Amino acid sequence: MDDYRRVADTVAADIAAGRLRPGDRLPPQRAFARERGIAPSTASRVYRELALRGLVVGEVGRGTFVRAARPAPAPALGEPVAAPVDLEVGHPVAPGQGALLAPGLARAAGAALVPARVAGTPDVREAAAALLAVPGWTPAPDDVLFAAGGRQAIAGAVAALVPPGGRLAVEELTYPVVRATAARLGVALVPVPADGHGLRPDALADAHRRTPFAAVFLQPTLHNPTGTTMPARRRAEIADVLERTGVHAVEDRVWSFLAEDGPPPLAAFAPARTIAVDGLAKRLAPGLGVGFAVAPPELRGRVAGALRSGAWGPAGFALAAAAAWIADGTAAAVARAKRADAAERQRTAAARLAAGRAGNGTVRADPRSYFCWWELPAPWRAETFVAAAGRRGIAVTPGAAFAAGAGAAPRAVRLMLASPPPDGLERALGVLADIAAGSPDDSPVD
Numbered sequence: 001m002d003d004y005r006r007v008a009d010t011v012a013a014d015i016a017a018g019r020l021r022p023g024d025r026l027p028p029q030r031a032f033a034r035e036r037g038i039a040p041s042t043a044s045r046v047y048r049e050l051a052l053r054g055l056v057v058g059e060v061g062r063g064t065f066v067r068a069a070r071p072a073p074a075p076a077l078g079e080p081v082a083a084p085v086d087l088e089v090g091h092p093v094a095p096g097q098g099a100l101l102a103p104g105l106a107r108a109a110g111a112a113l114v115p116a117r118v119a120g121t122p123d124v125r126e127a128a129a130a131l132l133a134v135p136g137w138t139p140a141p142d143d144v145l146f147a148a149g150g151r152q153a154i155a156g157a158v159a160a161l162v163p164p165g166g167r168l169a170v171e172e173l174t175y176p177v178v179r180a181t182a183a184r185l186g187v188a189l190v191p192v193p194a195d196g197h198g199l200r201p202d203a204l205a206d207a208h209r210r211t212p213f214a215a216v217f218l219q220p221t222l223h224n225p226t227g228t229t230m231p232a233r234r235r236a237e238i239a240d241v242l243e244r245t246g247v248h249a250v251e252d253r254v255w256s257f258l259a260e261d262g263p264p265p266l267a268a269f270a271p272a273r274t275i276a277v278d279g280l281a282k283r284l285a286p287g288l289g290v291g292f293a294v295a296p297p298e299l300r301g302r303v304a305g306a307l308r309s310g311a312w313g314p315a316g317f318a319l320a321a322a323a324a325w326i327a328d329g330t331a332a333a334v335a336r337a338k339r340a341d342a343a344e345r346q347r348t349a350a351a352r353l354a355a356g357r358a359g360n361g362t363v364r365a366d367p368r369s370y371f372c373w374w375e376l377p378a379p380w381r382a383e384t385f386v387a388a389a390g391r392r393g394i395a396v397t398p399g400a401a402f403a404a405g406a407g408a409a410p411r412a413v414r415l416m417l418a419s420p421p422p423d424g425l426e427r428a429l430g431v432l433a434d435i436a437a438g439s440p441d442d443s444p445v446d
Contacts, residue, residue, distance in 0.1 A: 004045035007036055008053070011046065015055055015066055022395070023387020026056060026064040052180045057383075057400045057409075065383045067398065084393045085420050085428040091286035092370055092418035094337035101285060101330060116316040118307040120146045124319055127326040128292055132278055134256075136264030139276070139294045145304055146292065146319060150254045150279025152312035153291035155181045157250040157275040158217065159306040160299065162187045167213035171199050173402040173410070175224055175252060178217050191405035192216070198223065198230030201237040208245045215248045220266050221256040225402050225414035226373045227366035232263040239270035248299070249274045257283045257335050258342055258368045272296050275303060280322055282370075284334055290314055290322045342370045345417040345425060352429035360436045370418040373399075376411050377436055384440045385413055392435065394428045 014020045026032065026047070033043035047064055050056045058064045120128070125141035132139055147153040154177065162168050164186035170178060172191045182189050190213050193203040199218050207213070218238075220230040230238075242249055251266045251274050267274040279291040291314070295303040307313050325331045346367045353363050353374070361377040376385055382398035389396050399410030415432070417425060 003038065004042050004049060007038060007042070007046045008049040011050060012053065012055055020066050021387065022066055022390030023383050024066045026066070028063065048183070052183060054176065054401070057398055065386075065398075067386065067401065084395070085424050086395050087415045087417070087420070087425075087428065088395045088397045090282065090370055090416040090418045092282060092338050092341065093286070094334055094341050097285070097334055097337065101325065101334070116146065116314045116319045118145050118147070118304050118313045120144070120314075120319060124323045127323045131326045131331055132253075132276075132292060132294065134260075134262070134264065137268035139267075143294050143296065143300060144292055145295060145300065145307060146290065146314040147279075147307055147312050148289045148291060148314050148318075149281055150252075150277060150291045151177050151181070152307070152310070153277040153279060153293040154178065154217070154250065154252065155185070155310060156303055156307040156312050157277055157293050157295075158182065158187065158215070159185055159310060160295075160302040161215040161248050161250065161275070163214070167211060169204065169207055169213045169216035169247070170404045171218055171223070172404055173223075173226060173399075174217065174404045175219065176401050179404065189404050191403075194223075194226075194228070196228065197234045198228050199234075199238060201234070201241045204238065204247075205241050205245065208241075208247060213247065215250060216242075217250045217252065218266070219252045219255075221253060221259050221262045222366055222369045224255060225371060225397075225399075226364055227369050227371065228364075229259060229262055229366060230266075235263060235266050235269045238266060239273070242270045242273045247273070251276045253278045254282055255369065258339055258370070259366070260339070267294065272298065275299060280331075283338070284322070284325060284331055288322065289318045339368065342417070343367060345370065345422070346372075348422065348426050349415065349417055349429055352426060353433050360433060370416060372415040372417065374413050374415060374436075376413065378411075380436065380440055381411055382409060382413055385435065388435050388440070389413075389432060392431050394431060396432070 027035065029043040029047055030040055033040045051058065055067055056064050057067050125144045128144045129139045129141040147156055158168060158181060167188045167190050168182055169190040169192050171194045179189065190207055190211050192207045193200055198220055204216065220235060222229055249266055249270060253265060253276055256262060265276055267276040276294040277292065280288045293303050346365055349365065349372055353360065362375040363372050365372040376382065382400060386396055386398050397414045399412035403409055420428060
């Protein structure tokens with residue numbers, strides 16, 4: 001094992017055991033190198049590895065902080081919630097989902113020994129195209145490629161479009177997996193400003209003039225973490241920029257199933273320049289390793305080659321199970337249940353975070369989504385709030401985890417509402433509201 005990975009494993013073990021707690025600051029890299037008897041360059045690789053694992057987050061001018069630790073130690077404020085509550089991980093499971101999925105698993109058992117190809121089979125492509133179709137856009141079955149999950153589909157699309165050493169534009173706040181994927185592929189990120197309607201077309205064009213890039217990754221529908229959905233007119237303007245600059249787009253549609261009434265995908269406005277990626281982990285089941293990359297014909301071979309060479313292709317069992325659930329209506333039934341579940345959880349969040357608590361910051365969320373973006377009230381900073389929440393047994397994600405640039409970290413956190421049971425979610429949100437109404441001075445970070 002490489003030395004830096006071995007050292008990173010020891011730090012990860014300290015985090016898992018609670019010896020390092022949420023919000024704890026790691027030493028500066030040179031001090032860390034001296035403590036561990038390693039070279040400064042090795043220390044830098046250790047910190048980068050910990051960030052890629054999602055265990056720490058760096059904030060410019062402040063240092064590197066522990067993101068999460070489970071189980072949480074004794075609370076700093078009052079009594080802890082009844083059990084640790086995870087508001088970081090987004091794995092929605094609708095009531096009764098297991099019973100709906102069981103028959104499809106049994107029917108797909110025979111496919112466990114059958115290898116799958118990234119192109120799938122004609123019937124699976126037909127099923128996937130039908131699942132992904134929305135008003136204003138129906139992908140051609142032959143344009144659908146398959147991956148081992150949504151993340152792998154993103155990796156394949158980025159690898160197909162951006163060579164090592166190249167650049168990928170992203171929204172200023174972006175999906176953290178894209179940061180890690182770009183780092184592993186040797187791709188540099190170019191942050192582009194967004195507003196209340198999503199990525200700004202003028203900023204995208206300006207960024208390309210200053211620092212040309214091969215592609216842009218964006219989330220037009222239910223942007224994670226802000227919840228923004230880009231209106232149709234903005235999508236058309238982005239498509240025009242893509243055409244004028246020759247840039248391609250990777251459109252992340254993983255959460256779009258929650259927004260039935262959303263605008264057509266960017267792929268409908270720029271079909272020759274957009275690879276639309278999606279997956280079934282959110283839509284159906286967290287353990288179902290199936291992702292989709294809908295690529296225009298001129299890009300299909302490049303994306304297929306990237307998926308194969310990266311070993312990002314699907315498993316035969318997962319592909320067969322997915323096709324069965326799509327064909328018999330199970331996928332649609334589970335998606336309906338999750339839309340209802342997400343809406344109910346958003347109502348809970350709105351009530352618990354805003355009920356009579358003036359000065360509690362600003363909560364931005366789409367009522368159809370599973371997450372909230374909470375701009376914290378002064379004088380809270382994200383890392384101190386994460387630490388205070390962790391000491392009450394609640395894991396939340398600091399805004400810096402989504403920041404693509406090197407500027408000041410957002411004074412915000414993302415709350416993922418999908419995983420806890422409803423009563424646990426309600427209690428946890430109430431605790432977070434109480435923390436925000438207090439002072440960081442009441443929640444010291446040791």
